[in-house]
Amino acid sequence: MPSSPRLPVLPLPHPLILLPTARLTFPISRSLAEAILTLLDDADATQPLLAAIPVPGPSEGDGHDSQFDVSSAINSLPTYGTAARVVRLVRPRSSSSPGAPRQPYLLSLHGLTRIRLASPLQIDTTSLDTLPIHKVLYPSAEGTPSRETVEAFKDAALSLLDRLAKDSVQPQRKDDWLRVAALVEDISEQRAAWMADVLVAAISGQYGDKLAFLAATDVEDRLHHATELFVKQSSIQEVSKKIATAVDESLSRQQKEYFLRQQLAAIQRELHTLHNSPGTAGPGFGTGGATSELDDDDQADADDLADLRRKIEALDVGTEERKVGVREWRRLKRIPQGSVENGVIRSYLEWLTSVPWPSTSTPASASLDVLKDHSFLTRARAQLDADHYGLDQIKRRLMEYLAIVRLRAIADAAAATSAPPQTEGNGALAPASFVDKAVSTSHSASLQKSKGVKGPILLFVGPPGTGKTSLGQSIAKALDRPFQRISLGGVRDEAEIRGHRRTYVASGPGAIVQALRKAGRNDPVILLDEVDKVGHSNFHGDPAAALLEVLDPEQNHSFNDHYINVPIDLSQVLFICTSNTLDTISAPLLDRCEVVELSGYTYDEKMHIARRFLLPKQIQANGLSDSQLALTDSALLHIATMYTREAGVRSLERAIGAVVRYKAVEWAEHLDTVVAPSSGEEGTIVATKSNWHAVVEEDELEKILGIPRWDGEEREREEKRGIVYGLVVTGMGEGGILPVESTVVPGAGRLKLTGSLGDVIKESGEIALSWVKTHAFELGITAGRGIDPLKVPDPIDIHLHLPSGAQKKDGPSAGIAMVCAFVSLLSGACVPKDIAMTGEITLRGRVTPVGGIRMKVLGAHRAQIRKVILPWANRKDVEHDVAPEVRREMQFFFVRTIDEALEAAFGRGALGWRRETVLLESRL
Numbered sequence: 051m052p053s054s055p056r057l058p059v060l061p062l063p064h065p066l067i068l069l070p071t072a073r074l075t076f077p078i079s080r081s082l083a084e085a086i087l088t089l090l091d092d093a094d095a096t097q098p099l100l101a102a103i104p105v106p107g108p109s110e111g112d113g114h115d116s117q118f119d120v121s122s123a124i125n126s127l128p129t130y131g132t133a134a135r136v137v138r139l140v141r142p143r144s145s146s147s148p149g150a151p152r153q154p155y156l157l158s159l160h161g162l163t164r165i166r167l168a169s170p171l172q173i174d175t176t177s178l179d180t181l182p183i184h185k186v187l188y189p190s191a192e193g194t195p196s197r198e199t200v201e202a203f204k205d206a207a208l209s210l211l212d213r214l215a216k217d218s219v220q221p222q223r224k225d226d227w228l229r230v231a232a233l234v235e236d237i238s239e240q241r242a243a244w245m246a247d248v249l250v251a252a253i254s255g256q257y258g259d260k261l262a263f264l265a266a267t268d269v270e271d272r273l274h275h276a277t278e279l280f281v282k283q284s285s286i287q288e289v290s291k292k293i294a295t296a297v298d299e300s301l302s303r304q305q306k307e308y309f310l311r312q313q314l315a316a317i318q319r320e321l322h323t324l325h326n327s328p329g330t331a332g333p334g335f336g337t338g339g340a341t342s343e344l345d346d347d348d349q350a351d352a353d354d355l356a357d358l359r360r361k362i363e364a365l366d367v368g369t370e371e372r373k374v375g376v377r378e379w380r381r382l383k384r385i386p387q388g389s390v391e392n393g394v395i396r397s398y399l400e401w402l403t404s405v406p407w408p409s410t411s412t413p414a415s416a417s418l419d420v421l422k423d424h425s426f427l428t429r430a431r432a433q434l435d436a437d438h439y440g441l442d443q444i445k446r447r448l449m450e451y452l453a454i455v456r457l458r459a460i461a462d463a464a465a466a467t468s469a470p471p472q473t474e475g476n477g478a479l480a481p482a483s484f485v486d487k488a489v490s491t492s493h494s495a496s497l498q499k500s501k502g503v504k505g506p507i508l509l510f511v512g513p514p515g516t517g518k519t520s521l522g523q524s525i526a527k528a529l530d531r532p533f534q535r536i537s538l539g540g541v542r543d544e545a546e547i548r549g550h551r552r553t554y555v556a557s558g559p560g561a562i563v564q565a566l567r568k569a570g571r572n573d574p575v576i577l578l579d580e581v582d583k584v585g586h587s588n589f590h591g592d593p594a595a596a597l598l599e600v601l602d603p604e605q606n607h608s609f610n611d612h613y614i615n616v617p618i619d620l621s622q623v624l625f626i627c628t629s630n631t632l633d634t635i636s637a638p639l640l641d642r643c644e645v646v647e648l649s650g651y652t653y654d655e656k657m658h659i660a661r662r663f664l665l666p667k668q669i670q671a672n673g674l675s676d677s678q679l680a681l682t683d684s685a686l687l688h689i690a691t692m693y694t695r696e697a698g699v700r701s702l703e704r705a706i707g708a709v710v711r712y713k714a715v716e717w718a719e720h721l722d723t724v725v726a727p728s729s730g731e732e733g734t735i736v737a738t739k740s741n742w743h744a745v746v747e748e749d750e751l752e753k754i755l756g757i758p759r760w761d762g763e764e765r766e767r768e769e770k771r772g773i774v775y776g777l778v779v780t781g782m783g784e785g786g787i788l789p790v791e792s793t794v795v796p797g798a799g800r801l802k803l804t805g806s807l808g809d810v811i812k813e814s815g816e817i818a819l820s821w822v823k824t825h826a827f828e829l830g831i832t833a834g835r836g837i838d839p840l841k842v843p844d845p846i847d848i849h850l851h852l853p854s855g856a857q858k859k860d861g862p863s864a865g866i867a868m869v870c871a872f873v874s875l876l877s878g879a880c881v882p883k884d885i886a887m888t889g890e891i892t893l894r895g896r897v898t899p900v901g902g903i904r905m906k907v908l909g910a911h912r913a914q915i916r917k918v919i920l921p922w923a924n925r926k927d928v929e930h931d932v933a934p935e936v937r938r939e940m941q942f943f944f945v946r947t948i949d950e951a952l953e954a955a956f957g958r959g960a961l962g963w964r965r966e967t968v969l970l971e972s973r974l
C-alpha cells in the first residue's frame with residue numbers, strides 16, 4: 051500500500067461509484083486523458099494511483115457531505131472515496147471521415163482501499179482538465195466484526211445469492227452465483243468485510259445505499275450496511291420476478307392459444323386437401339372425397355366475416371349505429387380469433403347489423419304505398435271479416451284506427467317531401483370512409499317525421515280465447531306488415547324487455563330488439579301480449595317502466611336497448627297490447643292506451659265461429675276434407691255447452707280438435723280395413739266412402755270426449771235456505787256465477803267469513819249483516835224491534851262461505867247476494883236457483899252500480915241462468931253491451947234499493963214484510 055499522503059483527485063461522474071476490490075471503466079474527456087497520460091509518464095514502470103471520489107446527485111448529497119451542489123459549477127466533493135490504480139487508458143481510433151464525432155477516451159480503474167481527503171476540496175466538475183493533487187488519509191486498520199454481525203451478513207448474502215442463482219436464465223451465471231455463495235458460507239470473520247466489498251460491488255443496488263456503504267470505514271458499520279442492502283435487494287428481486295412471471299404467463303397463454311389454433315387450422319387444411327384429392331377416400335369419413343359445407347370451417351368463417359362487413363358498410367354514414375359498428379369492427383380485427391372476447395364482439399356486431407335500421411330496412415315507401423291505395427280500407431274490412439265472425443263494434447273501432455294510421459302516414463310523408471333534400475353519404479367501408487361525417491341521413495329524417503301526431507295504442511281487453519291475438523294478426527295483414535308477438539306474462543326483469551348490458555356474461559338484447567330482428571322491418575305490428583301480467587318495480591329493475599318508454603310516442607323514437615346501446619327508432623312500429631283484465635295494469639300504462647273490450651261470445655256466436663272457422667281449420671290441420679267429416683248443429687252446441695263453458699273459443703277449438711282427431715284415426719283404420727292390399731291406388735279410397743259415417747252426432751260425443759264436464763251443474767244448483775247465486779268476473783276477465791253459501795252455527799252473534807276473501811268483500815259481508823239486523827223486524831225475522839236475530843231466541847254465529855276457496859275474491863259487488871243469503875238463512879225463504887245477482891250496497895239500503903256487467907251477464911247466460919238482478923244504474927250497460935239474442939232470453943230486474951232486490955229475488959209477498967214496499971221492476 052503506497053504511503054504517499056498526496057494523490058491526484060479524480061471526481062467520478064454521477065452516478066459512478068468505485069468500491070475497493072472493484073474495477074470500473076468509463077469515458078473521460080481528452081484534457082483529463084492527457085492529464086492522466088502525464089501521470090503515467092511520470093510514474094515510469096508502476097501504475098499510478100488516484101483518489102476516485104464519487105460525485106453524488108442532489109438527493110444523495112445531504113446525507114454525507116452537505117456542501118455538494120451539482121447545480122453550481124464549483125462543487126465541494128465528499129471527503130471519502132477509493133484509492134484506485136489506473137489499469138488502462140484507451141485512446142480512441144482516429145475516424146476516417148472528417149465530420150464524424152470523436153470517440154471518448156476510456157479509463158479503467160481498479161479500486162484498492164478506502165481513503166479520506168484530509169480537507170474538503172472544491173472543484174469545478176464541469177470543465178476539469180487537470181487533476182488537483184490533494185492530501186489524503188488512509189483510515190486506521192480494520193478490526194474484526196462481531197460474530198452476530200457476520201452471521202446476519204452471511205444470511206442476507208446467501209439468501210440474495212440463492213435468489214439470484216434461481217432467477218438466472220443462463221446456466222453459467224447461475225453457477226457463478228452458487229460458487230460465490232459457497233465462498234460466502236466458508237468466509238472467516240476477518241475476511242467478512244472484504245467479502246462485503248466484493249459482493250456490494252457485484253450486485254446492483256441503489257446509489258445512495260452504495261455511497262453509505264463506501265463511507266462506512268468502521269467494519270461493523272459496513273457489514274450492517276451491506277446486510278441491509280442485501281435484504282432490500284432480495285425483496286426487490288422477488289417482487290420483480292413475480293411481476294415478470296405474471297406478465298409472462300398471461301402473454302404465453304394467449305400466444306400458446308394463438309399458435310395452437312393456427313396449427314389446428316393448418317392440420318385441418320391439410321386433411322381437407324388430403325380427402326379431396328382424387329382417389330383418396332378418407333377412412334371413417336363415409337362420404338369419401340365428397341365435400342360438405344360442414345367441413346370447411348375456415349371458408350364459412352371468412353364468409354360470415356365478409357357478410358358482417360358488408361352489413362356494416364350498408365349502414366348509413368354518420369349514424370350512431372354505423373359509428374359503433376365501425377368501432378367494434380376495428381376491435382374485432384385486433385383481437386385474436388377464437389378468443390372469448392372475439393366471440394362476444396362478433397355476436398354483438400351480428401345483433402347490431404340485424405336490427406332493421408332505417409337505412410337497411412324496407413323503404414318506408416313500400417308500406418306507404420299500401421296505405422295510399424284507395425281500396426285500403428275496403429280490403430282491411432274484408433280481411434277483418436274473413437278472419438273473425440261477429441265483433442261488429444270492435445271491427446268498427448279497428449277500421450277507425452286503420453283510417454287514422456293511414457291519414458297520419460300520408461300526412462307525415464307529405465311533410466317529409468316538403469323538407470330540404472337529404473345528403474347521401476358514401477356507404478363503403480374503405481378506410482377513408484371510417485371518418486364519420488356529420489351528414490344528415492334518412493334516419494334523422496324519420497326522427498323528424500315521428501314527431502307528428504300519434505295514433506292511439508290499442509289495448510284489447512278480454513278473457514282468453516276471444517280473438518285478441520288474431521285481431522292483431524288481421525291488422526298486420528291488412529297493413530301488409532310483419533306481425534310479431536311478445537309475451538309479457540311473468541316478465542319480472544327489465545332486461546327481458548330492454549336487454550342486458552354487454553358487461554354481463556351471455557348478455558343479449560331484449561324482447562323488443564328480438565322482435566324487430568325477426569320482423570326484418572322497422573315498421574312491424576308488435577303485439578304486447580298480457581300487459582296486465584308484467585311485473586312492477588323490483589330489484590331487477592322496472593319492466594313496466596321500460597314498457598312505458600316503448601309505448602310513449604314522445605320517447606320511443608330513441609328507445610335504448612342496454613345491449614345494443616344505440617338509440618333505436620320505434621316510432622314506425624305499431625304497438626297493440628292485450629290483457630285479460632284492466633285491474634292490474636298500471637295507471638300510466640293504461641293512460642297511453644285506448645281500451646277495446648272483448649267480453650266473450652254467446653252460444654249463438656260460438657256456433658257460427660265453430661262452423662265457419664274452427665271446424666274447417668281443424669279438419670284441414672288433421673289431413674281430412676270437408677266431405678270426410680261433419681258435425682251436426684246439436685253436436686256442436688252440446689260441445690259448447692257441456693264440454694266448455696268459457697267466454698272465448700279456445701277450449702271449444704280444442705274440443706273440436708279432439709273430435710276431428712278421433713275421426714281421423716277412425717278414417718285411417720277404415721281405409722286399412724277396406725282397401726285391398728293389391729289395390730293401393732287413389733281411386734279405391736273414394737270407392738270406400740259409401741260405408742263411412744262422416745257425420746258426428748251428439749250422442750257420439752261422450753264416447754269421444756268423455757263425460758261432459760258441466761253436465762250436472764244445473765242439477766247440482768240447489769234452491770236451498772241460505773244459498774243464493776252471485777255474478778263474478780274472474781281474474782282472466784271471464785264472467786260466471788258463484789254461489790254465496792251461508793249457514794247457522796251455535797255461537798255468540800258473530801259473522802265468520804271464509805273463501806279467500808279480500809278486505810272489501812269482507813266489509814260487504816259486515817254491511818249486509820248490519821242491514822239485515824237493522825231490518826229484521828220489518829222482514830219478519832224477529833218478533834220485535836231492536837232484537838238481534840243472532841242472539842234471540844238462541845245465540846248463533848253465521849258462517850258465510852264463497853266456494854273455490856283457493857281463488858282470491860274481492861270487490862263490493864256481492865253486497866246484494868249476501869243480504870239475500872242472510873235473509874234467506876234467517877227467514878227460511880229460498881231464492882230460486884235460476885236467479886243470479888250483482889250489486890254493491892250501502893248501509894242505508896241503496897244498491898249502487900258495479901262493473902263488468904257484460905261479462906257477468908254473458909257468464910250467467912252460459913250457466914243457463916234466466917233471471918238477473920242488477921243495480922238500476924247499470925241499466926244502460928245492458929242495453930248497450932249485451933247482445934240482443936242474450937237479452938231476449940233473459941229477464942232483468944234493475945233495482946235501486948235492497949228492498950227492491952229482496953222482492954225481485956224472493957218474489958212479491960214471499961217475505962213477511964211488516965211494511966209496504968215498492969218494487970220497481972223493469973223487464974227488457
Ligand SMILES: Nc1ncnc2c1ncn2[C@@H]1O[C@H](COP(=O)(O)OP(=O)(O)OP(=O)(O)O)[C@@H](O)[C@H]1O
Pocket residue numbers: 437438439440441512513514515516517518519520521579628630659663698699700703
Ligand atoms: N270472432 C272470431 N272469429 C273467428 N275465430 C275466432 C274469433 N275469436 C277467436 N277466434 C279464434 O280463437 C282462437 C283463439 O284466439 P286468440 O288466440 O286470438 O285468443 P286471445 O284472446 O288472444 O287469447 P289469450 O288472451 O289467451 O292470448 C284463434 O284460433 C282465433 O282465430
